[in-house]
Amino acid sequence: MSSLASLLAALLVCAMAPGTLELLVLSLAGSLPTRKFTRSRRAGHASPVRSLGVVVPAHDEERLVERCVKSLCAMKRGDFELRILVVADNCTDATAELARRAGAQVLERTDAHNRGKGHALELAFRTLLAEGVEALAVVDADSEVSPDFALAVVERLRAGADGVQVRYALSNAAHSLKTRLVDVAWNAFNLLRPRGRDRLGLSCGILGNGFALSARSLTRSPYVARSIVEDLEHHLALVLDGQRVEFEPLAFVRAETPTHAKGLKTQRTRWEGGRLKVARQELPRLAKALLAGRIRVLEPMADLCLLPL
Numbered sequence: 001m002s003s004l005a006s007l008l009a010a011l012l013v014c015a016m017a018p019g020t021l022e023l024l025v026l027s028l029a030g031s032l033p034t035r036k037f038t039r040s041r042r043a044g045h046a047s048p049v050r051s052l053g054v055v056v057p058a059h060d061e062e063r064l065v066e067r068c069v070k071s072l073c074a075m076k077r078g079d080f081e082l083r084i085l086v087v088a089d090n091c092t093d094a095t096a097e098l099a100r101r102a103g104a105q106v107l108e109r110t111d112a113h114n115r116g117k118g119h120a121l122e123l124a125f126r127t128l129l130a131e132g133v134e135a136l137a138v139v140d141a142d143s144e145v146s147p148d149f150a151l152a153v154v155e156r157l158r159a160g161a162d163g164v165q166v167r168y169a170l171s172n173a174a175h176s177l178k179t180r181l182v183d184v185a186w187n188a189f190n191l192l193r194p195r196g197r198d199r200l201g202l203s204c205g206i207l208g209n210g211f212a213l214s215a216r217s218l219t220r221s222p223y224v225a226r227s228i229v230e231d232l233e234h235h236l237a238l239v240l241d242g243q244r245v246e247f248e249p250l251a252f253v254r255a256e257t258p259t260h261a262k263g264l265k266t267q268r269t270r271w272e273g274g275r276l277k278v279a280r281q282e283l284p285r286l287a288k289a290l291l292a293g294r295i296r297v298l299e300p301m302a303d304l305c306l307l308p309l
Helices: 002-030 039-045 065-073 095-102 117-130 149-158 177-199 215-220 230-240 261-291 295-304
Strands: 051-058 081-089 105-109 135-138 143-145 163-170 211-214 245-255
Touching (some): 002 295, 051 065, 051 095, 051 149, 065 081, 065 143, 081 117, 117 135, 117 215, 135 149, 149 211, 149 245, 177 245, 230 261, 261 295
Parallel strands (some): 051 081, 051 135, 081 105
Antiparallel strands (some): 143 245
8 A cells, every 4th residue: 555655646746746847937037026128029020009909708797897997997098099898798787787887888798508708708809800909908897907007018019019918916815814815826826927937938828817919919819718717728829829928017907806715616616627628628739839849838838737726
């Protein structure tokens, strides 16, 4: 029995090694001083970006959607057109009416068989791109943004970034000891880790909230991610296409985390289950790209090898 236990322990350590090494490297890189953003860094990919569409996917969000839209309407405006589009996805409450009242354009979607954020984003992106919008951002309906959100993402995209992820923070971190601990882990994964990737010249990832993509990026890699972790799914498609998402730590989007243990457990279980499914689907493709000499896919592969937290 002791030999079998030792063997299982050794296998477990080997399985954890890639993800553990990845976290160590990214943590060290993320601890380095922040590099000043310069416009000329990717001048060859520069794009004018004369319009930005902010998409808010919402399912029965009447409690918070007005606050979200008002936060978006209060953003600082630049020399570009700003469109705010709420996708009321299979809503049974007053989400659409309240979003319109707050100042947003509303697209109502009803499809009992194809539900979820991925389907809502796919429809919104297709609609806005057909109308000539040159960049698209995503903000969840339970969130608020910093006043410089639009200016920051447009500046990055104009300088040549394929995509931008701003800092994703919690708005209720001080609610209890549990949420304070959640906030520590949240910042480790949603601030330190993407900053480390960015410092190493890697794609920082998409966190599902507070990200933006250029029309050029979406034309090359259309948004067809429909899993429970659609952000991870689409980011892997971008990496395989040779695109890079840059991290913007000064602008931010913030949302509430569940305050009860049951809510936290349910949220975490859904995320981890979705990650495992995507890992099974995408690891073979990433491995094939790595064998073809595309070394940048190594970090996303190691990330997928992380065991559930």
